[in-house]
Amino acid sequence: MSDVSTFLELLLNGVSMGSVYALIALGFVVIFRATEVVNFAHASLLLAGGYVTASLHDDIGFWPALGVGIAAAAVVGAAVEFLVMRRYRGHDHSVLAIVTIGVDILLTTELTRRLGTDVLTLGDPWGDAVLTVGGVSIAHTRIAAFVAAALLITAFLLTFRYTSWGVAMRAAAESSETAALMGVRLGRVSLGAWAVAGGLAAVAALFLTVFPTPGLERATSLAALKAFPAAILGGLDSTTGALVGGLIVGVTESLATGYQSELAFMGRGLGDLAPYLVMTLILLLRPSGLFGTKELARV
Amino acid sequence: MADAQGEGLAVDDVSVGYGPVRALRSVTLEVPPGAVVAVLGGNGAGKSTLLRAISRTLGFHGGAVTSGEVRFGGRRISGLAADRVVATGICQVPEGRRVFARMTVADNLRAGALGATGSRADKAAALRRVHELFPVLADRAHQRAGLLSGGEQQMLAVGRALMAAPRLLLLDEPSLGLAPLMAARIADTVREINARGDRQVSVLLVEQNAALALRLASHAYVLEVGEITLHGPADELAGSDEVRRRYLGVVDETAAADATAVAAHAPVLRKWGGDA
Ligand SMILES: Nc1ncnc2c1ncn2[C@@H]1O[C@H](COP(=O)(O)OP(=O)(O)OP(=O)(O)O)[C@@H](O)[C@H]1O
Numbered sequence: 133m134s135d136v137s138t139f140l141e142l143l144l145n146g147v148s149m150g151s152v153y154a155l156i157a158l159g160f161v162v163i164f165r166a167t168e169v170v171n172f173a174h175a176s177l178l179l180a181g182g183y184v185t186a187s188l189h190d191d192i193g194f195w196p197a198l199g200v201g202i203a204a205a206a207v208v209g210a211a212v213e214f215l216v217m218r219r220y221r222g223h224d225h226s227v228l229a230i231v232t233i234g235v236d237i238l239l240t241t242e243l244t245r246r247l248g249t250d251v252l253t254l255g256d257p258w259g260d261a262v263l264t265v266g267g268v269s270i271a272h273t274r275i276a277a278f279v280a281a282a283l284l285i286t287a288f289l290l291t292f293r294y295t296s297w298g299v300a301m302r303a304a305a306e307s308s309e310t311a312a313l314m315g316v317r318l319g320r321v322s323l324g325a326w327a328v329a330g331g332l333a334a335v336a337a338l339f340l341t342v343f344p345t346p347g348l349e350r351a352t353s354l355a356a357l358k359a360f361p362a363a364i365l366g367g368l369d370s371t372t373g374a375l376v377g378g379l380i381v382g383v384t385e386s387l388a389t390g391y392q393s394e395l396a397f398m399g400r401g402l403g404d405l406a407p408y409l410v411m412t413l414i415l416l417l418r419p420s421g422l423f424g425t426k427e428l429a430r431v
Numbered sequence: 432m433a434d435a436q437g438e439g440l441a442v443d444d445v446s447v448g449y450g451p452v453r454a455l456r457s458v459t460l461e462v463p464p465g466a467v468v469a470v471l472g473g474n475g476a477g478k479s480t481l482l483r484a485i486s487r488t489l490g491f492h493g494g495a496v497t498s499g500e501v502r503f504g505g506r507r508i509s510g511l512a513a514d515r516v517v518a519t520g521i522c523q524v525p526e527g528r529r530v531f532a533r534m535t536v537a538d539n540l541r542a543g544a545l546g547a548t549g550s551r552a553d554k555a556a557a558l559r560r561v562h563e564l565f566p567v568l569a570d571r572a573h574q575r576a577g578l579l580s581g582g583e584q585q586m587l588a589v590g591r592a593l594m595a596a597p598r599l600l601l602l603d604e605p606s607l608g609l610a611p612l613m614a615a616r617i618a619d620t621v622r623e624i625n626a627r628g629d630r631q632v633s634v635l636l637v638e639q640n641a642a643l644a645l646r647l648a649s650h651a652y653v654l655e656v657g658e659i660t661l662h663g664p665a666d667e668l669a670g671s672d673e674v675r676r677r678y679l680g681v682v683d684e685t686a687a688a689d690a691t692a693v694a695a696h697a698p699v700l701r702k703w704g705g706d707a
Pocket residue numbers: 449452453454472473474475476477478479480481492493494526639
């Protein structure tokens with residue numbers, strides 16, 4: 133296989149994985165913008181969605197199971213908002229961030245207990261089929277991941293931009309008090325954000341566990357954690373940042389893993405480490421991330 | 432309250448605290464339907480606190496109404512959430528404009544309409560009216576609001592509030608930081624909003640700029656350290672010595688001459704002359 137096609141394969145796989153990370157990071161950013169809370173429970177929402185899909189697909193078929201999985205993750209997200217986040221009466225967002233760590237531990241413990249040492253498949257229709265064009269091979273699952281992520285992200289951005297829900301979301305993100313003065317129901321905005329984030333995470337769960345990955349297992353939540361550097365390096369409050377950050381992380385990871393042997397002097401496991409290295413570098417140069425906003429207002 | 436005044440806004444014996452800080456003490460005031468009422472007061476008098484108590488946004492500042500109640504249109508609103516208050520027809524233009532800087536002018540206006548209860552056609556009519564009042568907002572529709580000038584931002588803040596088609600507009604220092612000409616323009620617009628249109632919009636105007644406020648209002652209250660110390664018809668207050676001295680400065684020429692004369696002869700002032 134030629135160098136060029138190796139590179140292209142790594143790049144395409146990286147872009148595909150990157151678009152999946154972008155889905156996760158987008159949910160993360162949506163919650164942050166709506167509520168200013170850094171949601172450390174995000175990986176457990178993803179695991180919950182994946183688990184529901186995995187347990188149902190044998191009985192009801194893949195597509196319905198995926199639908200139920202997405203709905204379930206959305207409900208779990210909304211429940212966390214309604215039952216936990218909303219009860220907090222204070223104003224310190226870092227307290228809430230720590231609360232989400234607690235929620236994450238709770239959810240992840242329960243889900244990993246159920247999973248045990250199992251590796252569950254999600255019953256996807258793509259299997260291990262591979263498409264080869266001009267010497268460049270790419271798995272069907274990776275194409276599906278990219279297409280699905282691109283569609284969802286486009287739909288999300290259009291909604292965010294053109295619907296009343298989007299306007300309410302953006303207004304609340306800039307100033308919750310002023311948004312309340314406009315009649316925006318802040319509770320609904322944050323409930324919606326958590327539900328959307330959960331739904332997107334469930335789709336991501338599917339594409340984190342399909343071929344060539346063996347399936348849903350405990351370690352899936354670790355894979356989901358790569359969306360954190362994606363969201364952070366893009367700028368926590370920027371949707372564009374989440375997309376670009378996701379792609380950067382995906383491509384970096386793919387290339388670092390693919391050229392592992394050439395980069396052996398940097399030690400093993402570089403693929404897992406690379407996203408964090410890139411994040412650190414970017415934050416050194418731009419402390420608020422690539423697209424993170426400092427205020428644009430004239431004061 | 433069964434009388435006609437009960438249809439407007441009634442702030443009844445309201446006290447507000449920010450934790451241990453008492454910011455308002457037993458404040459009572461009324462805005463009859465269709466009226467423009469002004470509240471005058473210096474820095475820290477409690478003007479913004481009063482508006483927050485009406486719009487139910489004290490919670491964002493760690494404050495709360497400790498006693499008394501607010502009614503609007505005969506209905507008690509002092510137990511509602513902020514968004515429900517908007518639904519009753521009250522809209523506040525916050526101090527310092529607070530436009531959504533990262534959103535376009537058009538989206539800011541859309542945000543203003545989020546709390547409106549009317550139909551799509553009502554919203555379109557509200558937008559036309561806002562563009563009529565402030566043509567610049569139509570020209571700049573797709574520009575980010577943060578890039579507008581201070582005066583344009585104030586127009587946007589007022590326009591945004593009007594998008595909810597309020598029956599009562601709360602204005603917190605709309606002239607703050609504006610050049611006299613721009614302040615006068617805003618004042619004209621307030622008059623126009625109040626006077627014209629198919630539905631009457633009452634206005635509760637909070638100002639440090641007493642001259643401007645007293646010209647606009649039919650009735651005014653003076654707020655000092657959390658208490659109403661004076662109130663009455665605006666022209667009467669404008670004529671009262673107390674208000675002229677404290678809020679209007681010395682305006683007419685004889686008084687100005689007196690003041691200079693006093694200053695020239697006042698030994699107290701010499702002390703500060705520096706030569707001693
Ligand atoms: N969040 C807060 N926490 C504690 N005290 C506050 C808070 N906000 C206002 N205060 C106090 O309440 C009093 C009234 O403040 P308020 O902002 O209502 O005054 P104001 O008349 O609007 O003044 P300005 O003209 O400067 O806007 C002041 O003594 C102020 O220090």
